[in-house]
Amino acid sequence: MTERIKAVLAFVATLVVVVMATADGQTICNMPVSALMECKPAVTPPKPPPPTPSCCSSLSHADMRCLCSYKNSNLLPSLGIDPNLAMQLPTICNLPHPAKC
Numbered sequence: 001m002t003e004r005i006k007a008v009l010a011f012v013a014t015l016v017v018v019v020m021a022t023a024d025g026q027t028i029c030n031m032p033v034s035a036l037m038e039c040k041p042a043v044t045p046p047k048p049p050p051p052t053p054s055c056c057s058s059l060s061h062a063d064m065r066c067l068c069s070y071k072n073s074n075l076l077p078s079l080g081i082d083p084n085l086a087m088q089l090p091t092i093c094n095l096p097h098p099a100k101c
Helices: 003-020 033-043 053-060 064-068 083-087
Strands: none
Touching: 033 053, 033 083
16 A cells, blocks of 8 residues: 555544544644544545545644554444545645655
8 A cells, every 4th residue: 555545544544533523622633623524525435525625724734644543443434434535635635645654
């Protein structure tokens, strides 16, 4: 797997944590929960919309190494998140190469 793919998988795993989080104002890996939730439609099949500008902006400020720590989550499919779609977010958002996972 490429580094970018691994980082995106980590990001998607972080979405899992966000879905389970209930507190407003909480951040995960330098991303507000609300920003992570904004990204969820872009990684949810069957016909995901493109990520919002806010999603991409938040992702560009995220701690990618932190997001990488979530890369091996087994919960993603159970939350309706497609890891393959998540791997495309950095490219779609025109982000530079993320940290190595």
